[in-house]
Amino acid sequence: MSSIIIDEHPLLEVKDLKKYYPFKQGLFSKETGYVRAVDGLSFSVKRGETLGIVGESGCGKSTAGQMILQLLEPTEGEVWFDQRKLSGLDSNEIRKVRRDLQVIFQDPYASLNPRMKIEDIIAEPLRIHGVSNKDQLRNTVIELMEVVGLSEHQMNRYPHEFSGGQRQRVGIARALALKPKLIVCDEAVSALDVSIQAQILNLLKKLQKEYQLTYIFIAHGLATVKFISERIAVMYLGKIVELAHRDELFSNPKHPYTQSLLSAIPVSHPKEKKERIILQGDLPNPANPPGGCSFHTRCPIAKDICRSQTPQFEINVSGHGVACHFAI
Known part of the structure; x- marks a missing residue:
């Protein structure tokens, strides 16, 4: 996947990040495969920006956030923070870096x-x-x-x-x-009532201006992510399938999965009508992902090429990236 560079020296760069969990079977607990929780993420975040990461449960959003925070060691790939490679740092160096890397968790009680x-x-x-x-x-x-x-x-x-x-x-x-310089908001408002969500989101935006903060905002809902993010990355089965500026993503979604997520957002007026794109089937098993495009088993426009060839993540001149054989 191509790395998405926003400026000459972004605050955070993630390069081909992967996290595989081996699973064992049989009498002798022999390793028989891997669960591909995160399967090759590459993106960057500039200072003062909010990057939203959205996708279904199990797509690898939170695992990616934990690897960025160095709470999980990646199987492959690199995380660069403030032009410093975090992989391979000893515990004392990581401790110093963690002053600049903080997290807000999903469950405010736990x-x-x-x-x-x-x-x-x-x-x-x-x-x-x-x-x-x-x-x-x-x-x-x-x-x-x-x-x-x-x-x-x-x-x-x-x-x-x-x-x-x-x-x-x-x-x-x-x-x-x-x-800190960077805060990972891992489902930071999903456990709250809608009215309280709005208060917390407004607070986060206010604090971002006052403290020059950079956010990675992980969430399920695109409507929530739209409110706070400049750019949005859509994840599916451990990979980013589309990444674009917020307004571009909402006005011109290119990947069928993104189009389905957007169609699920409730309309604001009872007379307003929107075509609902219903995906068939469940999220595939990350221990045995489909060949070719990982989305082809649920995609309404899948062709033979989707079953046999993995689409490359292509970025146009406006910075809109998508991994789909038929993206226009």
């Missing part, structure tokens, strides 16, 4: 220690990295809480005393504590 007070949860990364002394720590925590819309009097409460949206604000404050 990601917070129920036995710790909010003050300690937000202060924890500052203590671990030793970037704030005891005198400054409390003031820093108060400032972070105010930035995300919480108040000082809530510092001594525990996570179970907060609503889902408030807990996610705590998670955002914790991610901001070390003043």
Whole structure:
């Protein structure tokens, strides 16, 4: 797959990233194959940008995010952050890099220690990295809480005393504590009510301007990703099948899978009609992916060439990339 370079020195570059999980069978637990969770991702993200990554459950979105954060070691490929190759760094070097790489998790309750007070949860990364002394720590925590819309009097409460949206604000404050350059938002709003989702998305956009943040925003729904992202990558079975600027993707989707996802977005007016593209069948088994184009088993326009040849990821002059034999 071609690497998508946005500027001369992007903040993040991912080059042919793969993650295969071997599985074993039989009496002697012999390796008989691999689950291809991520199967060759290449993209870059410039400073201050938000790249949305969208796709069905099991397509490899979160696994890709974990490899970027160095929480998972890739089977193949490279991750470059701020012109530095992360693969092969020792634990001390990775620890330093992690100050600039933070994450906001999907479940705002499971990601917070129920036995710790909010003050300690937000202060924890500052203590671990030793970037704030005891005198400054409390003031820093108060400032972070105010930035995300919480108040000082809530510092001594525990996570179970907060609503889902408030807990996610705590998670955002914790991610901001070390003043990172890149934050991976891994389904950061999918567990919240729709009205709360809007509040958190607006907060993330506001913080991006104030702190010059770069986001990778992982989600299921294209409507959510559209609101916050400049560019959107659509993943299917471990690969990016289409990547384009937000407006270009919504106005001119080229891949049949992207077209199907867009057709599933509810219309805003009861009299408005939209043709629904229904995909047949389920997501194929990543341990035994189809030959040729991985989408051909569900594609409404698949031909013989789709079953025998893997389409190349081609990028046009406007930066719109797609992997499809019949993309126009």
